[in-house]
Amino acid sequence: MMMTLMGLCVVKNTQAQDKCGAQMIKEAIIAQNPSNALVLKQQEEQIKQRAEAYQRDIEGVKMKTTATVTVPVVFHIILTSAQQTALGGISGIEERVYNQIQVLNDDYAKLNADTAFVPTPFKPVAGGSQIRFGLAHRKPDGTSTPGYEIRTTTSASYAFPASGAKYTNQGGLDAWDPSLYLNVWVINLGTSLLGFTVPRSLLFSFPSQELGVVITHGAFGKRTASTTPYFISGIDKGRTLTHEVGHYFELIHIWGDDNGLCPNNGGQDDGIADTPPQANSSSGVPIFPTYDACSPTYPGIMFMNYMDYSNDTALYMFTNGQVARMHSNILPSNSQDYTLGIHPELLDWPTGVTNIISDNNFLLYPNPSSGKVTLSLAAGSGLQQIEVVNLLGKIVYSTQAQSTQTNYTIDLSLLSKGMYVVRCVFKEGIQTQKMMLE
Numbered sequence: 443m444m445m446t447l448m449g450l451c452v453v454k455n456t457q458a459q460d461k462c463g464a465q466m467i468k469e470a471i472i473a474q475n476p477s478n479a480l481v482l483k484q485q486e487e488q489i490k491q492r493a494e495a496y497q498r499d500i501e502g503v504k505m506k507t508t509a510t511v512t513v514p515v516v517f518h519i520i521l522t523s524a525q526q527t528a529l530g531g532i533s534g535i536e537e538r539v540y541n542q543i544q545v546l547n548d549d550y551a552k553l554n555a556d557t558a559f560v561p562t563p564f565k566p567v568a569g570g571s572q573i574r575f576g577l578a579h580r581k582p583d584g585t586s587t588p589g590y591e592i593r594t595t596t597s598a599s600y601a602f603p604a605s606g607a608k609y610t611n612q613g614g615l616d617a618w619d620p621s622l623y624l625n626v627w628v629i630n631l632g633t634s635l636l637g638f639t640v641p642r643s644l645l646f647s648f649p650s651q652e653l654g655v656v657i658t659h660g661a662f663g664k665r666t667a668s669t670t671p672y673f674i675s676g677i678d679k680g681r682t683l684t685h686e687v688g689h690y691f692e693l694i695h696i697w698g699d700d701n702g703l704c705p706n707n708g709g710q711d712d713g714i715a716d717t718p719p720q721a722n723s724s725s726g727v728p729i730f731p732t733y734d735a736c737s738p739t740y741p742g743i744m745f746m747n748y749m750d751y752s753n754d755t756a757l758y759m760f761t762n763g764q765v766a767r768m769h770s771n772i773l774p775s776n777s778q779d780y781t782l783g784i785h786p787e788l789l790d791w792p793t794g795v796t797n798i799i800s801d802n803n804f805l806l807y808p809n810p811s812s813g814k815v816t817l818s819l820a821a822g823s824g825l826q827q828i829e830v831v832n833l834l835g836k837i838v839y840s841t842q843a844q845s846t847q848t849n850y851t852i853d854l855s856l857l858s859k860g861m862y863v864v865r866c867v868f869k870e871g872i873q874t875q876k877m878m879l880e
């Protein structure tokens with residue numbers, strides 16, 4: 443077993459390019475100390491057993507629950523001014539922050555529109571999770587945050603493993619307490635590597651301040667009518683973060699990172715029972731059914747799995763087995779990421795906020811919301827009208843303000859999910875805030 447893994451550090455991956463650094467991280471850890479290969483193997487076995495135990499408990503109804511957990515996310519964005527401009531400046535970056543959270547929520551809930559493309563033989567195993575994501579609105583010190591921070595750098599790009607980006611005193615931005623926040627760093631990794639992740643199982647080799655996900659700026663967010671066109675070719679639907687967060691919750695690549703081998707021939711599996719064996723990563727936009735040496739008969743390989751390397755348009759499912767593995771790492775109270783899902787207050791704006799970003803002197807919560815939203819503002823604000831506008835600029839909700847009222851409940855539950863702009867018309871002018879319905 444150890445020989446197989448050690449072989450990986452000398453046999454160069456045969457992929458033309460690595461889209462994700464999951465295997466590079468493991469190779470680097472082994473290069474540091476060959477005995478780490480055994481530790482990695484043991485970690486993988488533990489994760490697998492934890493997931494299997496979880497699945498047994500679910501089936502035995504010991505843990506039956508439909509409750510969701512919401513993970514507070516913070517984006518640490520470290521880019522040059524030119525790179526920020528390529529993303530559309532501050533407003534373009536903000537747009538990507540919002541639509542990236544929406545992609546995560548859609549994909550993890552199996553509410554992504556392209557779930558309809560899951561081929562019939564794979565439909566019974568396609569899984570939606572109970573994990574949701576929200577922008578953090580409270581920093582570790584309790585003050586307010588829009589859920590992202592931007593640092594302008596002069597470093598044009600970061601080479602893997604980009605540790606410098608994770609420390610403020612090295613020109614990057616420090617992680618926020620990784621037991622409370624999912625830290626995502628957005629930097630320029632060049633054009634082939636899209637992202638990589640340090641999950642808790644690698645803590646034996648990494649400091650906890652480096653826990654989290656790194657993605658390259660050309661793979662950040664989703665192309666929409668209003669985002670600027672800069673995206674890495676084929677990577678414009680926000681699926682890089684879906685994939686990397688899968689690694690954060692301890693999923694591994696669907697082909698098992700074994701350079702073309704099959705599980706029945708000395709190769710690694712992904713440890714998930716309901717994904718078909720697969721020899722190597724997919725690329726581009728494969729057509730169903732696609733066969734390979736490990737899955738030579740119908741229905742072939744699951745190239746549309748988020749943990750493969752197909753283009754974003756060709757990725758649209760997790761399996762139930764993958765969902766169980768992710769759940770086993772965050773839902774049970776003894777799970778490694780349990781504390782990430784039990785602090786919904788970090789998603790709310792602090793009360794008495796005076797220093798929130800300049801165009802937001804009204805509060806909107808919860809945001810994201812499932813329909814009923816409270817808009818709150820100071821007495822004597824001079825508010826005259828509240829309007830909600832969809833992304834096409836159409837007013838979909840409107841109400842007159844009352845001069846003494848400081849809290850408004852807006853019911854948007856009949857609107858389709860997605861991003862909206864809440865516009866407050868004051869005597870002195872108009873102020874807006876983005877809001878997500880999910």
Ligand SMILES: [Zn+2]
Pocket residue numbers: 462463464685686689695
């Ligand atoms: Zn990966």
